Amino acid sequence: MKKFQLKINGKTYKVKVDETTPLLWVLRDELGLVGTKFGCGIGQCGACTVHFNGSATRSCLLPVSAVVGSEITTIEGLSENNDHPVQKAWQELDVPQCGYCQAGQIMTASAFIEENQNPSREEVRDAMHGNICRCAAYNRIENAVVLAAKEKQSNS
Amino acid sequence: METTKKNSVDRRLFMKTSLLASGGILFGFNLLEALNPKALVPTTVEDLNFHEFNAYIKIAENGKVTLFSPNPEIGQGVKTSMPMIVAEELDVAWEDVTVVQAKLDTENFKRQVAGGSQSIRKGWKPLRQTGATARQMLLEAAALKWKVSSVSLSTKEGFVFHENGSKLGYGELVEAASKLEIPSNVTLKNPEEFSIIGQGKRNVDVYKITKGESLFGLDYKVEGMLYAAVLRPPAFGQKLKSFDATQAKKLSGVVNVFQFEDNIAVIANNTWAAFSAKKLIVAEWSSDASIDGTLELNSKMETIIENDKLKSLKKKGDVKVALNSSDKVLEASYDSSFLPHNCMEPMNFYANVTPEKIELAGSIQTPQNSVNSVAKKLGRDISEIDLKLTRIGGGFGRRLTGDFVVDAAVISDIAKKPIKLVYTREDDMTGGIYKPAVKYKFKAALKKNDLIGYELKEAAVNRGMGRHHAQNFPFGAVPNLNIASGLVQSEITIGWWRAPVSNFLAFAEQSFLDEVAISLKKDPIEYRLEMLANVKGKVNYSASRMIAVIEKVRKDSKWGSSVEGTFKGFSAYYSHQSYVAEVVEIEMKDGLPVIKKVYCAVDCGVVVNPMGADNQVVGGIIDGVGHAMYGDFEFENGKPTSSNYDKYRLIRMNETPQVFCTFVKSDEDPTGLGEPTLPPVSGAIGNAIAAATGKRIRKLPFVKNWELNV
Numbered sequence: 002m003k004k005f006q007l008k009i010n011g012k013t014y015k016v017k018v019d020e021t022t023p024l025l026w027v028l029r030d031e032l033g034l035v036g037t038k039f040g041c042g043i044g045q046c047g048a049c050t051v052h053f054n055g056s057a058t059r060s061c062l063l064p065v066s067a068v069v070g071s072e073i074t075t076i077e078g079l080s081e082n083n084d085h086p087v088q089k090a091w092q093e094l095d096v097p098q099c100g101y102c103q104a105g106q107i108m109t110a111s112a113f114i115e116e117n118q119n120p121s122r123e124e125v126r127d128a129m130h131g132n133i134c135r136c137a138a139y140n141r142i143e144n145a146v147v148l149a150a151k152e153k154q155s156n157s
Numbered sequence: 158m159e160t161t162k163k164n165s166v167d168r169r170l171f172m173k174t175s176l177l178a179s180g181g182i183l184f185g186f187n188l189l190e191a192l193n194p195k196a197l198v199p200t201t202v203e204d205l206n207f208h209e210f211n212a213y214i215k216i217a218e219n220g221k222v223t224l225f226s227p228n229p230e231i232g233q234g235v236k237t238s239m240p241m242i243v244a245e246e247l248d249v250a251w252e253d254v255t256v257v258q259a260k261l262d263t264e265n266f267k268r269q270v271a272g273g274s275q276s277i278r279k280g281w282k283p284l285r286q287t288g289a290t291a292r293q294m295l296l297e298a299a300a301l302k303w304k305v306s307s308v309s310l311s312t313k314e315g316f317v318f319h320e321n322g323s324k325l326g327y328g329e330l331v332e333a334a335s336k337l338e339i340p341s342n343v344t345l346k347n348p349e350e351f352s353i354i355g356q357g358k359r360n361v362d363v364y365k366i367t368k369g370e371s372l373f374g375l376d377y378k379v380e381g382m383l384y385a386a387v388l389r390p391p392a393f394g395q396k397l398k399s400f401d402a403t404q405a406k407k408l409s410g411v412v413n414v415f416q417f418e419d420n421i422a423v424i425a426n427n428t429w430a431a432f433s434a435k436k437l438i439v440a441e442w443s444s445d446a447s448i449d450g451t452l453e454l455n456s457k458m459e460t461i462i463e464n465d466k467l468k469s470l471k472k473k474g475d476v477k478v479a480l481n482s483s484d485k486v487l488e489a490s491y492d493s494s495f496l497p498h499n500c501m502e503p504m505n506f507y508a509n510v511t512p513e514k515i516e517l518a519g520s521i522q523t524p525q526n527s528v529n530s531v532a533k534k535l536g537r538d539i540s541e542i543d544l545k546l547t548r549i550g551g552g553f554g555r556r557l558t559g560d561f562v563v564d565a566a567v568i569s570d571i572a573k574k575p576i577k578l579v580y581t582r583e584d585d586m587t588g589g590i591y592k593p594a595v596k597y598k599f600k601a602a603l604k605k606n607d608l609i610g611y612e613l614k615e616a617a618v619n620r621g622m623g624r625h626h627a628q629n630f631p632f633g634a635v636p637n638l639n640i641a642s643g644l645v646q647s648e649i650t651i652g653w654w655r656a657p658v659s660n661f662l663a664f665a666e667q668s669f670l671d672e673v674a675i676s677l678k679k680d681p682i683e684y685r686l687e688m689l690a691n692v693k694g695k696v697n698y699s700a701s702r703m704i705a706v707i708e709k710v711r712k713d714s715k716w717g718s719s720v721e722g723t724f725k726g727f728s729a730y731y732s733h734q735s736y737v738a739e740v741v742e743i744e745m746k747d748g749l750p751v752i753k754k755v756y757c758a759v760d761c762g763v764v765v766n767p768m769g770a771d772n773q774v775v776g777g778i779i780d781g782v783g784h785a786m787y788g789d790f791e792f793e794n795g796k797p798t799s800s801n802y803d804k805y806r807l808i809r810m811n812e813t814p815q816v817f818c819t820f821v822k823s824d825e826d827p828t829g830l831g832e833p834t835l836p837p838v839s840g841a842i843g844n845a846i847a848a849a850t851g852k853r854i855r856k857l858p859f860v861k862n863w864e865l866n867v
Contacts, residue, residue, distance in 0.1 A: 002409055019430070021410055026429040028204075030384070035376040036369020040501050041582040043800035051369035076369030090366040093596060095359045095768050098776055100366035101373060101501040101550030104546075126262025130811040133802065135231050135501045135551050138772060139813040 005065055009034070010078025016065070018101035023050045024068055025060040028075060036076035036104045040133070050105040051075050057112035078114035079111060086156065087111040098136035104144055106132045112130030114150045118157075122147065181217035182331035184291045206297040214243060214291050220315050220328035222247070222254045222832055228276045229522050230258065230362075231552030233831040234769035235276045237361045239284060241766055242277075246346060246355040248286030248834040249327065250314040251517065256361045258546055274733040274829025277765055281826050289343040297340075299325050302308040323843040331553035347825050348763065357768030362548060374519030375505050375579070382507065383412060385568045385576045386431035388421040388438050389588055392445040392795035394648030399422070400440045405434040413572060414438065422568045428579050430435040435581075449647055451494065451594065458616035467614055467641035471627035473795060474637030476602070479778030481612025483602035487676055491599070491665035493598035493789045493857040495618070496592040496654055497797075502550020503585040508565035510535065514564060515542040516575070520549035520556060527559030529568045552654035558590045583800040591790065593652030594620040597665040601673050602637070608688075610637040613666070617644055619651045622658045626699065629731055631670070633696035634688040648795060655780065656832035660839075663717040664785065664857060667840025672853065681727045681844065682711050698731045702760050705821055706738040709758035713819060714740035723753065726845030728837040733829025736760040736821075739778070741814075741841040745849050749860060752782050752814040752842060757834060762825035769829055777834035783808025785839035789858045 007014045009032070016031045028051075028110040040048030044059040045107070051060045052074035064151055079085045083092075087110045090096075097117045113128040114120065120128070125146045134142060217224040224243055230236040240256045292312055299317035302325065309320050316324045335723060348354075365372055390397060400421055402414035408428030414423050421438055425431035461467065480486055506519040508531075515537060521527050524544045531850035532539045564786060565578035580588065595617040602610030612632055615621050629642035654660060674684040692700040707729050710716075716725060722744055724832070729738035743753040755778050764770045787806035791798045799805040818834075839857065847853050853866055859866055 021433075022427075022429045026427060027504045030429070031428040033378070034369075035378075037377065038373075038501070039428075039579075041802050043420070043582070043801055043803060046582075063664075073465060076367075079724045083364060085859070092359065092363050093368045095357075095363055095772065097232075097360055097366045098234070098772055099361055099501065099551045100360075100362060101367050107367060126813070127812040130809045131630075131698065133501065133807050133809060135499055135553070135807065137776045137783060137808065139301045139808075140775050140816055141772065141781055141811045143810060143813075 003066075004070055005026070007065070007068060007073065008071070010075060018065060020064065020066040022065050023061050024051065024063045024073070028060065028067050034075050034077050038101055038104055041104065044134075046102070046105075047109060048102050048105040050108040052108060052112055055112065055115065057109045072084045076108060079107065085111060085137065085150040087114065087145070087149040090145040091150060094141050094145045094148065096138055096141045096145050098138050099139055102132060102134045106134065110142075110146045110149060114146065114153055118150065118154055120147070120150055159333040175341065178829075180762060181215060181328070184216075184287075184336050186213040186820045214247065214287070216291075216327050216331050218328040218331065220253060220326045222249050222253055222315070222327075223257055225257050225822065228262070229524065229546055229549055229552075231549040231556065232272075233276070233552075233773060234360060234766060237765040238277060238769055239280055239356055240361070241353050241358055242281065242284040243288040245351055246686065247283045247292050248312040248314065248642070251353050251358060253315055258548070263441050268727040274831045274833065276720045277827045278734065278829055285345050286343060289345050290340060290553070293343045294334040294337050294338050295327050295330045295723065298330040299461035301333060302330070307600045354763065355767065355826065356428055359768065360768050372608050373502055373550045374507070374547045375502055375550070377507050377545075377547055377577070379507065379509070379575055379855040380576045382426045382577055383426060383572070384573070385565070385578045386423045386425075386428075386435045386581065387564060387568075387578065387584065388423070388435050388440060389584070390442050391587075392442075392448050393650065393792075393794050393849060395419070395445050396443040397441055401438075401439040404439075409436045410476075415571060417567050417571060419786060421563075422571070423569070424572050424574065424576060424717035430582055431579070433708040445794040445796060450793040450795060451791040454594060454618055454645055454647055454792075455492070455596070458594070458618070461643045461645060462596065462598050462614050462616050467616070467643035469639060469641045470622065470624050471632055471640045472636065473635070474610075476610045476612045476637045476639040479602040479637035479712045480600060480612070483609060485603040485676070487599075487601040488605060488761060489599050489669055489853075489855060490670060491597045491668065491855045493595055493648065493661040493664065494786060495594045495651070495792070496788050497586050497790055497805070498553040498555035498590065499805070500553060500555050504555070504561040504588075505577060505579045506533050506562045506565040507575070507577045508562075508569040510566055510570040513541070517542065517562060518547060518548055521559055521562055522554075522556040523547070523559055527562040530559055530563050534563050535566060535570055537794030538609060542650050551752065553655045554657065555590055559654045560590070560650075569665050572725065582802070586805060587797045587800045589650035590652040591649065592660065593620050593651040593662060595621065597662065599665070599669045601669070603673070603676060604678055608635055608677070611635040612638070613640045615640075615642040617642070618649065619644060622662060626658050628697050630698055630703070631666075631688065633692040633694055633700075655777075656732055656835045659730065659832070659836040660781075661857065663728070663730040663732070664839035664843065665838030667730060667837060668843045668853070668855065671726070671840070671844040671847065675847075680717075682707060682716055685727070685729060699736070702736045703729060703731060703738075706736045706758040706760050709819060709821060710738040710740050710756050712744070713758065713817065716740060724845045724849035725859045726841040726843065726848060728841035728844065730833070730837040730840075732833045732836055735828045735830060735833040737833050737837050739834070739837045739841045741838065743849060748865060749863075750786075750842065750846050750849070750865075752786070752812075755782070755814050755816045755838060755841075757818040758821060759830075759834065760823055761830050761833070762823050762827040764820050765827055767820070770820065772816060773830050774818045774834040777811060777832065778816050778818070778838050779808060779813055781835040781838035782814060782842065783812075784814070785842055785857055787858050787862050789861060830835055831855075
């Protein structure tokens with residue numbers, strides 16, 4: 002067991018955990034930030050995606066010891082009022098079915114449209130391919146990413 | 158509006174009103190019994206008390222309405238669409254409605270299930286009657302206040318209106334309404350009066366989902382709760398001989414390690430410690446050498462078909478005579494493998510077993526059955542058990558089996574602690590409940606440009622088709638027919654998988670009918686329409702409704718027109734009382750099919766929530782495409798050969814077709830929607846591949862080891 006000081010969603014948290022513990026389980030079990038989901042544990046499904054210094058990263062493979070001193074953003078901290086362009090697009094197009102994978106999808110999409118301001122559909126499909134949606138709401142996810150990118154552009 | 162005897166209120170549904178101390182009124186109704194037409198509940202309205210109701214309409218004095226939704230929400234949208242039906246007949250503004258998930262009432266109700274695409278189908282009438290009854294009572298209350306006949310009054314969006322223009326809000330009427338007799342006849346709206354049903358409404362949880370709020374079983378947490386992980390025998394049918402947990406117990410955070418049945422449970426302070434400790438257990442299992450795998454089961458299925466060890470499910474005419482007198486006999490065998498469900502939320506459940514009571518909470522499609530199983534397993538009375546339903550991160554039939562609920566209760570009972578059992582993805586994929594592997598063997602007797610005999614022999618592992626499957630099309634369209642089925646037994650635990658049986662029976666049948674059409678040198682759609690036009694005798698489907706969806710998809714997909722390099726395949730299937738026709742458009746790239754577009758026409762009667770319905774049908778199709786293209790799950794000596802997404806391939810966005818779906822306008826009562834668009838698509842893909850390559854693929858998945866599975 003070791004003590005860690007973490008910066009998550011702009012707040013400082015102190016935890017005492019085994020240093021091999023992936024960030025995912027620190028978020029979920031220690032800090033009560035359960036929006037980040039467990040799907041596969043091997044970085045294949047994207048349900049656990051968070052922003053690690055702004056980049057979409059799989060928290061299930063990221064040991065807590067590796068994030069000290071970095072900025073972590075989870076779905077809970079993506080926006081103050083549930084109104085990030087990606088969240089708004091998800092609401093507008095009513096994307097979720099079961100909803101379980103959607104936090105990961107939203108975190109991947111929000112990091113992606115930061116990097117690519119004007120993505121083509123092919124680029125969206127490629128960027129999102131690491132996130133599995135078992136309900137297969139892929140058509141709506143794709144449309145929502147395109148909509149969010151447009152919204153973000155018109156805001157900036 | 159018309160009041161008819163037909164709409165008389167079933168007394169079992171209803172209903173009791175009560176004034177709330179906090180202000181407002183509660184209408185209690187017995188939805189689950191209403192959904193279960195066979196249930197015999199010899200109670201009178203007077204005998205009922207609130208404990209016996211599981212669904213409520215709550216109207217506050219400020220007019221805000223709360224609807225309690227009893228059915229588990231697995232992504233099929235019932236938490237939105239079922240309350241929409243009540244709100245429609247109650248005549249309130251949807252914006253004034255809040256929906257709350259009700260918990261299970263284990264004492265009085267037989268069926269509280271998310272399965273079989275039945276929630277809307279069975280809930281349609283009782284939900285409407287419920288809303289209409291409450292509305293009628295509010296209307297009567299206004300009539301008394303104004304001292305007029307209720308006939309002269311009308312309602313809209315939570316208000317009762319007088320002819321003279323005055324109005325009263327529902328909230329102002331609740332006290333008076335609660336003192337009235339419950340009416341035995343109510344007026345239901347005509348479909349053209351609907352203002353909520355048929356309008357797209359967002360998933361009631363969408364804002365919570367985009368915010369990452371705690372909603373799902375895996376998110377459920379109680380103070381003092383510990384985490385449990387389970388090590389199971391690697392192969393189905395294996396027994397635990399001994400184990401050494403010395404290293405596992407040394408791990409920080411581990412509280413306990415113990416055996417239950419042939420499994421080993423680890424209890425820890427957090428999920429990661431439980432998962433990590435599980436890997437450190439050294440277990441010795443009985444030999445798996447004699448346990449069947451996929452190869453052995455396939456050969457056993459071959460054998461029972463060859464030896465005709467099958468039971469006939471449906472017969473018409475004499476298929477043997479037809480085969481002997483034909484000009485040509487077409488024969489083909491189709492196969493599909495076991496499939497895991499792979500819900501994104503791995504199986505998990507909370508259990509707190511104490512001498513006084515048992516608390517359960519989590520994601521389950523069959524809460525009632527699971528409570529019964531826990532009671533039986535632990536020798537407890539169901540009245541001691543409480544089950545809370547959470548939002549469910551995917552069902553697909555996996556959560557119809559509550560094995561993990563029972564395990565959680567057993568573990569909590571032994572540990573004497575509140576625990577959350579959590580599966581790793583590997584536990585989830587290898588720990589059972591699969592779509593059964595199945596083999597279909599067809600014979601078609603062709604004579605004078607027509608199909609005169611149709612024979613289908615099925616062999617399946619543990620569970621095969623039922624009589625209702627055998628009575629579907631092409632029964633009625635072929636003069637001589639025989640459908641027979643037999644089972645091979647295995648320790649591999651099978652269960653329901655989205656659109657059970659239909660899912661891959663449709664693949665086999667729709668591919669084979671395409672082979673028949675090609676052999677008869679007929680266009681597959683023309684030929685199907687011809688078959689449907691000639692349906693004779695009593696059948697359990699409507700040929701004309703099927704014809705309508707086929708005509709629609711033929712037009713939408715521009716069937717018959719050709720673009721260089723693209724190929725089309727057609728399929729149409731009836732399941733869950735809904736009619737679905739699909740056309741798939743593919744291109745071939747490096748010898749593999751790329752699914753570009755899917756056109757689909759659906760007749761599911763009235764579409765309650767078009768926004769949710771579109772999500773269901775498109776999702777069902779892409780799910781079907783994914784499993785048809787890549788779904789491959791095998792066993793060696795009873796042990797799965799893949800255990801996570803590195804080896805087991807699920808469809809991803811860059812492999813996803815664009816889906817164009819239309820609903821045929823209908824005033825018929827609504828039918829199933831969560832499942833029926835999945836079955837036809839695999840056949841349509843196979844038929845498109847045959848059109849593109851001349852190769853007929855009779856075994857799923859279409860792509861195996863990155864090659865066409867010829």
